[in-house]
Amino acid sequence: MSDQEHSRAVTALLxxxxxxxxxxxxxxxxxxxxVYSFGERADAGGYAPAFTFDxxxxxxxxxxxxxxxxxxxxxxxxxxxxxAYPMAYFLAVKVSPRWRVTMLVLxxxxxxxxxxxxxxxxxxxxxxxxxPSWLEWIGIQDVRIxxxxxxxxxxxxxxxxxxxxxxxxxxxxxxxxxxxxxSADLGATPWKSFxxxxxxxxxxxxxxxxxxxxxxxxxxxxxxQFLGGGKVYFIGNALVDLFLQSRNWxxxxxxxxxxxxxxxxxxxxYMRFVLGKxxxxxxxxx
Amino acid sequence: xxxxxxxxxxxxxxxxxxIVGFSFSAGRYAMDWQxxxxxxxxxxxxxxxxxxxxxxxxxxxxxxAFLSAIIGTLTALGLERVAGxxxxxxxxxxxxxxxxxxxxxxxxxxxxxVTLFNIINPYLFAAWNLRIEMGVWTVIAAxxxxxxxxxxxxxRARLTGMDRSLVEASEDLYAxxxxxxxxxxxxxxxxxxxxxxxxxxxxxxxxxxxxxxVAGPNVTLPIYVFSSIRRGVTPExxxxxxxxxxxxxxxxxxxxxxxxxxxxTLKP
Numbered sequence: 001m002s003d004q005e006h007s008r009a010v011t012a013l014l015x016x017x018x019x020x021x022x023x024x025x026x027x028x029x030x031x032x033x034x035v036y037s038f039g040e041r042a043d044a045g046g047y048a049p050a051f052t053f054d055x056x057x058x059x060x061x062x063x064x065x066x067x068x069x070x071x072x073x074x075x076x077x078x079x080x081x082x083x084a085y086p087m088a089y090f091l092a093v094k095v096s097p098r099w100r101v102t103m104l105v106l107x108x109x110x111x112x113x114x115x116x117x118x119x120x121x122x123x124x125x126x127x128x129x130x131x132p133s134w135l136e137w138i139g140i141q142d143v144r145i146x147x148x149x150x151x152x153x154x155x156x157x158x159x160x161x162x163x164x165x166x167x168x169x170x171x172x173x174x175x176x177x178x179x180x181x182x183s184a185d186l187g188a189t190p191w192k193s194f195x196x197x198x199x200x201x202x203x204x205x206x207x208x209x210x211x212x213x214x215x216x217x218x219x220x221x222x223x224x225q226f227l228g229g230g231k232v233y234f235i236g237n238a239l240v241d242l243f244l245q246s247r248n249w250x251x252x253x254x255x256x257x258x259x260x261x262x263x264x265x266x267x268x269x270y271m272r273f274v275l276g277k278x279x280x281x282x283x284x285x286x
Numbered sequence: 287x288x289x290x291x292x293x294x295x296x297x298x299x300x301x302x303x304x305i306v307g308f309s310f311s312a313g314r315y316a317m318d319w320q321x322x323x324x325x326x327x328x329x330x331x332x333x334x335x336x337x338x339x340x341x342x343x344x345x346x347x348x349x350x351a352f353l354s355a356i357i358g359t360l361t362a363l364g365l366e367r368v369a370g371x372x373x374x375x376x377x378x379x380x381x382x383x384x385x386x387x388x389x390x391x392x393x394x395x396x397x398x399x400v401t402l403f404n405i406i407n408p409y410l411f412a413a414w415n416l417r418i419e420m421g422v423w424t425v426i427a428a429x430x431x432x433x434x435x436x437x438x439x440x441x442r443a444r445l446t447g448m449d450r451s452l453v454e455a456s457e458d459l460y461a462x463x464x465x466x467x468x469x470x471x472x473x474x475x476x477x478x479x480x481x482x483x484x485x486x487x488x489x490x491x492x493x494x495x496x497x498x499x500v501a502g503p504n505v506t507l508p509i510y511v512f513s514s515i516r517r518g519v520t521p522e523x524x525x526x527x528x529x530x531x532x533x534x535x536x537x538x539x540x541x542x543x544x545x546x547x548x549x550x551t552l553k554p
Contacts, residue, residue: 007367010367011364011367011368013364014360014361014363014364014367015360015361015364015365015368015372015376017356017357017360017361018357018358018360018361018364018376018434018438019376021357021427021430021431021434022376022379022383022431024398025394025395025398025427025428025431026379026382026383026391026394026431027379028398029394029395029397029398029401030394032394032397032398032401033393033394033397036397046400083294086287086290087290087291087294089287090287090288090290090291091291094287094288105542106295107294107295107298109535109538109539110298110299110302112485112488112489112534112538113302113488113492113531113534113535113538114492114494114508114527114530114531114534115492115494116492116494116508116511116512116515117302117305117511117527117530117531118301118302120305120511120515120523120527121301121302121304121305122301123515124304124305124308125301125304158297158298158301161294161297161298162298212385215385215387216387218387219386219387219388219389219390220387220389221388221389221495222494222495222512226515236387236389236495239389239393240389240498243393243396243499244498244499249397252393253397256390256393259390260386260390263386267385
């Protein structure tokens with residue numbers, strides 16, 4: 001074996017395990033899901049071969065789930081961005097460099113802990129014995145928060161703020177401070193400098209964070225399950241029902257294909273309009 | 287501004303503190319403070335359902351972290367040696383594996399396993415009277431899939447930041463490629479591999495949605511917690527939750543410290 005052949009063999013061996021995983025558990029399944037989406041439900045549940053567009057034509061049957069997801073996910077993303085921006089600004093501009101990273105890690109850490117338990121805590125806070133009972137104590141009665149769209153929105157901000165702050169922080173931190181000095185020297189008020197320099201230059205960070213949050217929020221299951229309580233349900237809840245309870249796999253496959261298509265369209269718009277034609281800029285996630 | 291930041295930290299950590307706080311309550315309901323007590327910890331850890339679920343979760347997380355650390359590192363090393371479409375292709379897959387919501391991974395792995403079982407079970411049954419089914423190993427396989435990407439990204443970040451001259455020096459001194467790898471590259475990569483291992487462990491230990499799809503009849507700790515929350519919250523869950531949250535926070539801090547320490551040794 002020549003040196004070059006040897007080197008190629010080593011490379012192939014290094015990449016083989018991941019290649020096997022990706023092929024059998026990601027690429028092939030996606031193709032199978034696509035094939036399933038044109039099939040029929042077997043009598044006992046699961047999949048029976050067929051070629052029909054019925055599953056796609058039947059998507060309006062889960063219209064409520066799509067409607068909830070496609071209204072609450074964008075609105076939740078927007079709210080998260082609004083709450084995250086001042087925090088990112090504070091960390092990037094007001095905090096001394098010594099503490100910045102630590103404080104940023106403290107913002108991010110909750111995201112990597114159990115989503116299940118963090119939303120469980122909100123069931124307690126928003127439930128009858130939580131905020132409503134405190135409000136009753138000061139005289140406001142019969143407030144219901146849990147199982148409403150508002151509960152899902154609060155949950156969205158809570159759950160995804162840790163993911164939204166870092167990209168905005170990164171874009172604010174690398175901002176050239178001389179631009180602000182120049183702006184001040186030319187007589188701009190701090191507010192005007194912010195609107196004309198800081199905000200536009202930090203928008204790519206906002207867009208990156210929003211894309212991440214939007215995609216994850218759209219595919220969420222636990223948040224609408226816990227805080228929407230079966231009343232405000234998302235596509236994820238419909239998918240769990242279709243795959244695990246009513247076992248209508250072909251229809252479930254069509255719903256998940258629709259979800260994946262919406263996600264790809266989101267990513268496409270993000271790449272097209274935010275990263276621009278070069279598409280070079282990447283913001284680290286971990 | 288400062289007040290806003292404090293409010294945000296309260297918002298982020300308040301709910302976690304609430305679970306931790308009430309796990310020490312003697313009350314019989316989740317939000318019912320009746321004085322300090324460790325009663326619910328005792329109850330939780332003498333409940334065989336919980337301890338069994340804990341053992342299952344630890345087995346899955348340990349195996350997942352071990353396999354992901356190895357495969358993720360191999361992938362990162364392999365990708366250093368290729369360029370062109372193959373590299374872009376793998377990059378794309380890695381980002382998809384990280385970005386795609388868990389529910390999509392859950393569905394696609396479920397479908398993959400069921401299709402596989404449908405194909406090979408008749409043969410297995412005819413030949414050895416055997417059937418394969420969903421179990422701990424299907425959960426591990428699905429978890430390894432996305433944790434490969436996590437480890438790989440961490441190790442690659444380190445590889446690109448590595449001082450090339452160290453490798454060149456080792457080669458100039460007639461080290462074999464394997465020798466250079468063992469004595470120069472691997473020690474430099476260790477912090478990121480270790481951090482990747484810890485992150486993979488945490489993600490696997492806490493995962494609910496993927497496990498929900500591919501666990502079959504097996505119960506992991508998050509699945510147990512989910513079903514008991516559905517039945518109605520109990521202080522037992524607060525105790526279990528506190529243990530899970532504290533474990534993951536400690537592992538995360540540890541991973542972060544290892545990474546920071548590692549980046550200091552990287553500088554020439």
